[in-house]
Amino acid sequence: xxILTVGSVAYDDIITPFAKRDRALGGSATYFALAAHHFTKIxxxxxxxxxxxxxxxxxxRHKGIDLQGLEKxxxxxxxxxGEYLANWNDRISHDTQLNVFxxxxxxxxxxxxxxxxxxxxxxHPSLQQSVLNQVTQPRWVALDTMNLWIKETRSAxxxxxxxxxxxxVNDSEAMMLSGEYNLYDAxxxxxxMGPKTLCIKKGEHGALLIRGNEIxxxxxxxxxxxxxxxxxxxxxxxxxxxxxxxxxxxxFDTLKKAVIYGSVMGSFTVxxxxxxxxxxxxxxxxxxxxxxxxxxxxxxx
Amino acid sequence: xxILTVGSVAYDDIITPFAKRDRALGGSATYFALAAHHFTKIxxxxxxxxxxxxxxxxxxRHKGIDLQGLEKxxxxxxxxxGEYLANWNDRISHDTQLNVFxxxxxxxxxxxxxxxxxxxxxxHPSLQQSVLNQVTQPRWVALDTMNLWIKETRSAxxxxxxxxxxxxVNDSEAMMLSGEYNLYDAxxxxxxMGPKTLCIKKGEHGALLIRGNEIxxxxxxxxxxxxxxxxxxxxxxxxxxxxxxxxxxxxFDTLKKAVIYGSVMGSFTVxxxxxxxxxxxxxxxxxxxxxxxxxxxxxxx
Numbered sequence: 376x377x378i379l380t381v382g383s384v385a386y387d388d389i390i391t392p393f394a395k396r397d398r399a400l401g402g403s404a405t406y407f408a409l410a411a412h413h414f415t416k417i418x419x420x421x422x423x424x425x426x427x428x429x430x431x432x433x434x435x436r437h438k439g440i441d442l443q444g445l446e447k448x449x450x451x452x453x454x455x456x457g458e459y460l461a462n463w464n465d466r467i468s469h470d471t472q473l474n475v476f477x478x479x480x481x482x483x484x485x486x487x488x489x490x491x492x493x494x495x496x497x498x499h500p501s502l503q504q505s506v507l508n509q510v511t512q513p514r515w516v517a518l519d520t521m522n523l524w525i526k527e528t529r530s531a532x533x534x535x536x537x538x539x540x541x542x543x544v545n546d547s548e549a550m551m552l553s554g555e556y557n558l559y560d561a562x563x564x565x566x567x568m569g570p571k572t573l574c575i576k577k578g579e580h581g582a583l584l585i586r587g588n589e590i591x592x593x594x595x596x597x598x599x600x601x602x603x604x605x606x607x608x609x610x611x612x613x614x615x616x617x618x619x620x621x622x623x624x625x626x627f628d629t630l631k632k633a634v635i636y637g638s639v640m641g642s643f644t645v646x647x648x649x650x651x652x653x654x655x656x657x658x659x660x661x662x663x664x665x666x667x668x669x670x671x672x673x674x675x676x
Numbered sequence: 677x678x679i680l681t682v683g684s685v686a687y688d689d690i691i692t693p694f695a696k697r698d699r700a701l702g703g704s705a706t707y708f709a710l711a712a713h714h715f716t717k718i719x720x721x722x723x724x725x726x727x728x729x730x731x732x733x734x735x736x737r738h739k740g741i742d743l744q745g746l747e748k749x750x751x752x753x754x755x756x757x758g759e760y761l762a763n764w765n766d767r768i769s770h771d772t773q774l775n776v777f778x779x780x781x782x783x784x785x786x787x788x789x790x791x792x793x794x795x796x797x798x799x800h801p802s803l804q805q806s807v808l809n810q811v812t813q814p815r816w817v818a819l820d821t822m823n824l825w826i827k828e829t830r831s832a833x834x835x836x837x838x839x840x841x842x843x844x845v846n847d848s849e850a851m852m853l854s855g856e857y858n859l860y861d862a863x864x865x866x867x868x869m870g871p872k873t874l875c876i877k878k879g880e881h882g883a884l885l886i887r888g889n890e891i892x893x894x895x896x897x898x899x900x901x902x903x904x905x906x907x908x909x910x911x912x913x914x915x916x917x918x919x920x921x922x923x924x925x926x927x928f929d930t931l932k933k934a935v936i937y938g939s940v941m942g943s944f945t946v947x948x949x950x951x952x953x954x955x956x957x958x959x960x961x962x963x964x965x966x967x968x969x970x971x972x973x974x975x976x977x
Contacts, residue, residue, distance in 0.1 A: 559899055580881040581895050590972045592895040594882050598860055631975035669977040671891045674932035676970040 376620040377416040379487050379513070380407050381506045382496020382609070383476060384421040384445065385453035388469075389603055389648060392461045396603070399649035400431050402453060403496035403519065406606035408440045409653045410613025410640040411494075413661055414621040418487040420444035420506060424451040424475040434654060443484040450475040463579070463601055483509040492620045494612060495539070497521050500532040507538050515625060517541045517616050518570070519608070525552050533568060540625075542570035543612050546583075549575055558583060559590070572630065574615065576608050578641075582634050591631045596642035596668055603648045607641040610653055614640030639664045677921040678717040680788050680814070681708050682807045683797020683910070684777060685722040685746065686754035689770075690904055690949060693762045697904070700950035701732050703754060704797035704820065707907035709741045710954045711914025711941040712795075714962055715922040719788040721745035721807060725752040725776040735955060744785040751776040764880070764902055784810040793921045795913060796840070798822050801833040808839050816926060818842045818917050819871070820909070826853050834869060841926075843871035844913050847884075850876055859884060860891075873931065875916065877909050879942075883935050890928045894935050897943035897969055904949045908942040911954055915941030940965045 382404030388397045404421045411417050418441045423432075425447065436442055456470040481502055488511050495503035495518040503518060518539045524532050525548060532552075536542070542549075542565055550556060553564035562573040562585035575583040579601075581594040615637035622629045639661060646652045683705030689698045705722045712718050719742045724733075726748065737743055757771040782803055789812050796804035796819040804819060819840045825833050826849060833853075837843070843850075843866055847859060853869075854862035863874040863886035876884040880902075882895040916938035923930045940962060947953045 557901060577881075580878075583895075583898055590898060591975070592898045592972050593975075594884075594893040594895045597884055597891060597893045600858060628976055635975060666977075671893050672973070673977065674892070674894075674936060675929055676967075676974065 376491045376623060377418055378411055378492040378494055378616055378620050379418040379420060379444075379483070379490035379506070379510060380404050380411070380494040380496060381420040381481055381503065382407060382494075382498055383453045384419075384423050384427070385455060386426075387454070387605060387649070388456040389605055390458040391603055392459065392463075394602070394648070396648045399603075399605070400434070401455065401605055401649060403498070403606075403609040405435070405650060406609035406644065406653065407494055407496060407613040408435065409438065409650055410610040410644070411617035411620075412438045412440050413656070413658060414617030414636075415492075417441060418444060418484075418490050420481050420483060420487070422446045422448060422475050422479045425449055426451050434650075438654075441487075444482070444487055446479075446482065448475050457605070459604060463604060466604075481506050481509070491515070492616055493517065494616050495519070495535070496609065496612075497524075500524055500528050500535045504531065504535045507535065515540050515616075515619065517543060517612065519543045519612055520548065522548055522551055536565075536569040539570045541572040541574055543574045543576060543608075543615070545608075546575050546577060549573060559585065562586075574634065576611055576641075578604070578607065582611070582638060584630055584634050586627060586630070589627045591627070591634060593631075593634050593638060594672060595638055596664065597671065601645045604645050606650065606653075607644045610644040611637035611641040614638070635665060635668055636661075639668055677792045677924060678719055679712055679793040679795055679917055679921050680719040680721065680745075680784070680791035680807070680811060681705050681712070681795040681797060682721040682782055682803065683708060683795075683799055684754045685720075685724050685728070686756060687727075688755070688906060688950070689757040690906055691759035692904055693760065693764075695903075695949070697949045700906075701735070702756065702906055702950060704799070704907075704910040706736070706951060707910035707945065707954065708795055708797060708914040709736065710739065710951055711911040711945070712918035712921075713739045713741050714957070714959060715918030715937075716793075718742060719745060719785075719791050721782050721784060721788070723747045723749060723776050723780045726750055727752050735951075739955075742788070745783070745788055747780075747783065749776050758906070760905060764905060767905075782807050782810070792816070793917060794818065795917050796820070796836070797910065797913075798825075801825055801829050801836045805832065805836045808836065816841050816917075816920065818844060818913065820844045820913055821849065823849055823852055837866075837870040840871045842873040842875055844875045844877060844909075844916070846909075847876050847878060850874060860886060863887075875935065877912055879905070879908065883912070883939060885931055885935050887928060887931070892928070892932045892935060894932075894939060895973060896939055897965065898972065902946045905946050907951065907954075908945045911945040912938040912942040915939070936966060936969055937962075940969060
């Protein structure tokens with residue numbers, strides 16, 4: 376099994392209540408790939424500028440992530456400058472520069488076309504659609520999106536959602552997309568749009584999975600010392616979809632474990648700035664925390 | 677086993693984003709008792725004014741709650757007027773009138789003195805201490821408090837905490853009391869004050885239990901349609917302590933199940949205004965939702 380992911384590979388300037396970091400490696404595809412490569416082969420599709428550092432490219436390559444689809448063009452990488460406020464939940468975007476992403480047209484290498492799993496990271500839905508169109512009947516498609524696309528490009532998003540199996544969003548995005556206040560009702564409405572499975576990412580409050588009448592709810596890993604929340608949602612998606620791809624199943628019990636692997640990946644990501652922690656993660660670290668997660672959530676029924 | 681609880685029995689005027697209710701039966705001891713009586717005998721200690729309705733007194737009596745400690749004096753019941761804002765998390769207190777509670781001196785009936793479990797509801801710590809002083813070596817003492825008492829009556833609270841086994845508070849209260857930002861560190865600091873077990877009530881986000889190196893985290897029941905959040909924390913305490921008293925054990929596996937019963941009680945409470953839902957609850961409703969909770973949280977490790 377292999378996962379094709381499309382999204383951003385970026386540089387971020389990050390300000391937190393306690394520290395700051397400039398030119399931190401970031402982007403949805405970066406975080407996703409660094410989480411998901413623990414489980415299966417990753418085919419990455421993104422665009423970078425000529426300011427992308429050799430060291431960062433080597434970091435990805437060294438993990439075995441396939442970079443044939445990482446297009447390098449003249450100009451600068453996608454750039455975001457963000458600040459997290461004292462409660463960690465609110466963040467201010469001080470600057471967003473699309474740069475090389477502005478005219479990005481994803482081109483899927485031939486060797487990627489038969490990827491079984493697709494992760495369409497949080498980018499314009501027409502770019503997500505373009506990737507879908509170039510792939511031969513993927514077995515499972517997961518999509519992330521945000522309030523901007525739900526509001527500004529709704530019809531394109533609805534078109535893309537028709538081919539999607541699982542939608543990964545936060546609760547306010549699910550409410551905005553569905554027009555439903557209750558997440559159970561939201562899942563029913565979204566299922567009619569395409570995605571039969573809704574995965575609500577709640578950050579420090581865990582995750583909720585709904586497919587038809589099946590529901591699973593999980594808390595977050597509780598011991599995190601948060602340094603930088605950037606990328607936690609994309610790493611969650613990487614753990615989630617990575618585990619699914621490795622398990623070669625989409626029964627609900629498998630989906631539940633996928634949520635836990637997603638939460639574990641998110642919990643590592645926030646422990647350091649940028650990709651520092653997740654890039655240093657071993658399979659042993661991953662299994663150890665998964666088992667801790669089991670201990671801290673299981674109870675005798 | 678029996679539980680002695682002291683707290684308020686009150687009338688609330690409640691405003692929510694969708695509706696309002698005047699003179700709703702409320703108070704921490706009311707919600708606690710209506711949740712906990714499903715598990716064990718409840719000895720209630722509180723004060724009411726002569727405006728307390730016969731119907732409300734009968735409601736409590738009809739549940740088998742012992743009302744020998746419910747003192748009736750001339751004047752009006754404790755009164756609170758509160759409004760919940762659109763996100764349900766923020767609430768405004770428009771009015772608080774202590775009324776008969778202002779000069780309340782808890783008097784414990786002789787038949788209550790050997791209660792095995794104590795729940796000291798969210799009232800002035802010197803009143804909590806007064807109850808403690810009148811009871812013969814209880815097996816387990818649980819205490820709820822709030823930012824007001826932590827800030828304004830810290831030394832009295834610290835004195836009372838010395839005799840407490842489990843502290844039930846929300847995360848910001850735990851941080852304020854301990855001076856620690858991380859809840860794991862907060863639990864260590866609070867353990868030195870007395871309570872070896874810390875139970876963090878997170879409302880719609882579940883609950884966290886810490887005792888020494890043992891940790892349990894649980895999401896909330898996810899399907900709630902919130903009508904009125906008032907009393908959910910007290911009902912949580914009622915389910916939590918009620919189950920503990922009935923299980924006659926405080927090993928960590930028992931505490932975990934107690935958290936789930938607490939969450940289940942909280943989830944029922946918010947479904948209707950005031951005590952409407954929790955007062956109508958059957959043992960069958962309780963077990964059904966407990967089992968649903970198991971289904972929605974368990975995963976194969």
